[in-house]
Amino acid sequence: MPELPEVETIKRGLSKFIINKKLTQTDILCEKSFIGTPVMGVVKSIRRYGKALIIDLSDDVSLMIHLRMTGQLIYDGTTKRYAAGHPSENFVATLPNKQTRVILKFDDGGVLYFNDQRKFGFIKALPTQEVENDTFIKKLAPEPWNMGPNDFYERLMRHKNSCIKATILDQSVVCGLGNIYADEALFMSHIHPERKCGEITAKEAKILLESARAVMDRSIDSGGSTMATYVKADGTRGDYLEKFAQVFRREGKPCPNCGTKIIKIRVAGRGTHICPCCQKKEGSK
DNA sequence: CTAGGATCCTGTCAGC
DNA sequence: TGCTGACAGGATCCTA
Numbered sequence: 001m002p003e004l005p006e007v008e009t010i011k012r013g014l015s016k017f018i019i020n021k022k023l024t025q026t027d028i029l030c031e032k033s034f035i036g037t038p039v040m041g042v043v044k045s046i047r048r049y050g051k052a053l054i055i056d057l058s059d060d061v062s063l064m065i066h067l068r069m070t071g072q073l074i075y076d077g078t079t080k081r082y083a084a085g086h087p088s089e090n091f092v093a094t095l096p097n098k099q100t101r102v103i104l105k106f107d108d109g110g111v112l113y114f115n116d117q118r119k120f121g122f123i124k125a126l127p128t129q130e131v132e133n134d135t136f137i138k139k140l141a142p143e144p145w146n147m148g149p150n151d152f153y154e155r156l157m158r159h160k161n162s163c164i165k166a167t168i169l170d171q172s173v174v175c176g177l178g179n180i181y182a183d184e185a186l187f188m189s190h191i192h193p194e195r196k197c198g199e200i201t202a203k204e205a206k207i208l209l210e211s212a213r214a215v216m217d218r219s220i221d222s223g224g225s226t227m228a229t230y231v232k233a234d235g236t237r238g239d240y241l242e243k244f245a246q247v248f249r250r251e252g253k254p255c256p257n258c259g260t261k262i263i264k265i266r267v268a269g270r271g272t273h274i275c276p277c278c279q280k281k282e283g284s285k
Numbered sequence: 286c287t288a289g290g291a292t293c294c295t296g297t298c299a300g301c
Numbered sequence: 302t303g304c305t306g307a308c309a310g311g312a313t314c315c316t317a
Contacts, residue, residue, distance in 0.1 A: 002310070002311095003310060003311095006310080032293095032294090051311080066311085066312090067311090068311045068312070069294095069309065069310070069311050069312090070294090070295080070296095070309080070310090070311095071311095086310075098295095099295085099296095116294095116295095117294080117295055117296065118293080118294045118295055118296085118309085118311095119293075119294050119295075120293065120294070120311065120312080121311085136312085136313095158286090158287085159287070159288085160287095161287075161288070162287075162288060162289090166288085166289090169311085169312095170312095171311090171312080178310050178311070179309090179310045179311085180310050181310085182310095183310095241310095248310085249310095268289085269289085269290070269291095270309090270310095270311095271308075271309075271310095287317105288316100288317090289315105289316090289317090290314105290315090290316085291313105291314085291315080291316100292312105292313085292314080292315095293311105293312095293313090293314105295309105296308105296309095297307105297308090297309095298306105298307090298308090299305100299306095299307085299308105300304105300305085300306090300307105301303105301304085301305085301306105
């Protein structure tokens with residue numbers, strides 16, 4: 001669920017609160033959600049690899065966090081709360097709650113809650129030097145900003161028979177896109193999600209790459225699609241879906257380009273939103 | 286090697 | 302009201 005912009009938002013927010021704070025206690029409420037042995041130490045840095053967040057502690061240990069579909073990180077300080085991840089009422093709910101899986105406690109009284117309804121996400125403790133050798137991290141392709149259009153096009157051509165949407169969701173092809181930004185980037189590029197990669201032209205690939213950067217840039221600028229704010233009773237959602245999403249979850253509503261009703265289809269096993277007029281299977285010009 | 290589908294898990298919502 | 306199946310902002314594993 002949380003895609004690259006959301007994780008980047010979490011990274012920026014958390015950095016303000018827990019750098020130089022000491023992690024002193026870990027409460028594991030769900031065994032499946034924590035891999036390895038709990039660790040303690042002072043937070044030295046926070047990094048992000050695609051959708052994975054890394055918290056580096058003193059003594060060369062790190063925590064790797066992946067939110068997968070429904071993970072949330074909610075930091076509760078003594079005076080403020082900062083939350084990002086899967087959008088839900090949990091952002092403002094009493095904590096811990098039914099979906100809280102792991103609780104990290106810091107020496108200044110701050111508490112970081114890891115909530116995850118579906119238990120697909122996890123926190124993993126590992127030596128810092130092993131982070132880059134982690135099988136998930138190792139497989140990640142560069143992010144759209146760090147990849148040239150030719151490189152992107154060549155990567156797509158390695159999957160000629162796969163549909164374009166499935167391919168750009170593959171983190172080993174390009175890293176960071178998830179279901180929302182894949183739909184948005186394809187819409188912005190006027191590319192139908194079911195087209196085979198083999199039919200995509202180099203020019204279209206370049207436009208798609210630029211679109212992916214643009215939709216995620218805009219989301220990061222607005223604090224992620226979910227939410228990143230100091231808690232107020234109302235702000236349970238971020239701005240992106242409401243302000244910027246052109247097609248995602250807008251089925252039945254008019255396309256901002258042409259007014260045609262947006263439809264929802266199924267591609268690569270995922271709900272997919274398109275404008276049937278702007279995104280033709282036959283490609284165009 | 287690629288491609289497609291099932292699977293992990295809990296909760297919600299539409300349709301009987 | 303109560304049940305049932307579909308589906309969900311992700312990634313892996315299994316099969317062909």
